[in-house]
Amino acid sequence: MDYISTRDTTKTPHRFTDILLSGLAPDGGLYVPVAYPRITEEKLAEWRGVLAEGGYPALAAEVVKLFVNDIPPAKVEQLTAAAYRTPVFSTEEIVPVSELEDGIYLAHLSEGPTAAFKDMAMQLLGELFEFELARREETLNILGATSGDTGSSAEYAMRGRDNINVFMLTPAGRMTPFQQAQMFGLNEPNIFNIALDGVFDDCQDVVKEVNADAAFKSKHHIGAVNSINWARLLAQTIYYISSYLKITSPPAPGEQPQQVSFCVPTGNFGDICAGHIVKQMGLPVDKLIVATNENDVLHEFFSTGQYRPRSSEETQATSSPSMDISRASNFERFIFDVLERDAAQTKDLFGVQVKAGGFELDDDVMAHIRDHYGFLSGSSTHADRISTIRDTHANQSTLVDPHTADGVFVARGLKDQVDTPIVVLETALPVKFSETIIEATGQEPDVPERFAGIMDADRHVVDMPNDAQVVKEYIASKTGNATTTD
Template structure:
């Protein structure tokens, strides 16, 4: 399997292990497979039996193997077995599913070490990185940005691993106390937390600017764990498949997914699974007050907002106004027109954005809704609080604020979507106790594995929103002069 950049009109091929370690393409684009493998009905039958008999790790090995031909299958199986196991995850199922009604389900993506869906991809990345770096005798310095959960998931997946350092940018003061404690409480010598004076989009822009400096990136072996890294999305396609298999009895049934999203990574994995042939009906984009993506899918205009216009909300991991993975989706929508994609994302987004009419197809928005199956909706703080309260009262199930966004939008569209809807969970409620207390009048329960998180010290440095300053810090840390 070869990989190509969304901005490379020549479609120069790259191998999986090369893009695994590099993250962003040299031209600023994002990598995608040259084609999507096909899921046949027979393959689904085989996977259904495999999941029942051997579990999630075995299924993951099969799915990853479709996209990776430069790691032997036996070693892929060993890698997924190490990534998806207890006690790393709190349940053998890895991604269990709860049925609320015949037409509404929740896929539990928060059984990992940091209680967030990012753990599922990060645990696989940690194993892949360590395997490939060991094979090459190289080291990697990971630079990432987080709006709340990516950072802690990455750090817990990479801590203590040989030949890997993690430099994680966070928006100063924009995460919950629990999220900050999870990250800043780590005192591992290969983990470096940086609180940037800005919002998540600023952090993401700094990551992209540093990664675009080819000389710096090569000298210091800079890699990525954000969802700009294709391996993240690859790992996430697995739980769409496993969830589909768990909520259906036969392959003639279709299922829809409601996905809380800000950076379009989680739902982009669903798009990939649907393009492969998984019987997905609708992919429902659920946003909070930062509703740039909803504006596009409902009205056809993609207008990224500035940091000043990005609201701080009670579902902070979605406080994003420039969705990196949206470029991958638009690349597919334009018929994989790299020149047009480069113009849209390297030029027009900086000038204010673009409309669906500029995608080279006057029927693009219709195709996005009907052919690609994308619906969308948005919710407010009041909607989140009411949804948390209602779902808890009706079903005895406690949602976190982000999953509440997904649940609110799913329920609001239930009359328009004829197939069962699976809401993808974002995190456990313990990470957002303030909102839970507002909804229920009591703090959420604290799982035993997180009982002492808030007691740890804090290990973080404050830096201005400036790529040059961040580069200076990274180079000093790597060279041991920090």
């Protein structure tokens, strides 16, 4: 399996392990497979047995093997077994699925070390990075941006690993106290937290600007763990497949496989982009429902065809802060597919028109997106989140975090338009958003034992202006700390 950039008209192929370490393509595009592998009915039947006998790590290995041809299959199995295990995850099932109410399910993606769905990808990335860096005898300085959960998931996955440093940009004052404590409380020699004067989109722009400096990127071995890194999306496809297998039964002879829909809280279009990928691979997915908060750029696109990224000043601070994003990086991968992989047009839209304010797709293309790709969307407000959290707690005995509440609210609103079961992808455990939970239910969320005392740790973070050059100077001053075998 080779990979190409969404902006490369020459379609120059790259190996998986090369794009694993590089993140963003040199032309500013995002890497995608040359073609998506196919999931046949026979493959699905085989995977049912794999999941039943070997659990989530065994299924993960089979999925990863479809996309990776430069890591030995036996090593892939070792890496997925190391990534998806207890006590790193609090349950051997890794991703349990439960029925919330008639027709709506929850896929529990927050059983990992930081209680966020980002752990599902980061734990595998940590294993992949460490293996490949050791094989090449190289170092990697990861530069990332987080609106709340990516940062802690990355840092917990990479801390203490050989040959890896993590530089994580956060929007100053925009995360919850628990999220800040998870990240800033880490005292590890290879972890560097940076609080940037701006919003998440500013952090993401700095990451892209640093990556665009080819000389700096090469000299300082800059890599990425944000969802611009293809391996993140690869890891996320696995739980779509496992969730599908858990709530469906094998079809009877002559019958079509049952279809399932997914509702995904999203701001950066990464989590739901993985759903798009598995649908294109042939997983029997009916609808892919985009759930946004008040920062509803994606909902506006799927409703009107207009993609209008907002400025930092227009990006609202909400009670589902991990979705306070107005420029969705992974959206380029989806549009690349919609445009039948026209790299020149994709480059014009995202390299030119987005910078000028956005773009609009015509009605025929939008109809194709709804009919062929199966996309629907909705948005919610703070009041919607509060009422949803209160209702699920009182009537379903289920406490959800604000982002998952966005998903449940939107799924309920669109349920009459969907003829298949809807799986809402959980985003995080409620403990990370206690202020909102208290407002909704009148009580503090339970604190899992593994997080006891987390609020008491000293904080390790550096404040910086919204300036890529300052960030580069800081990275350069610290990269001598990397453990290296060079």
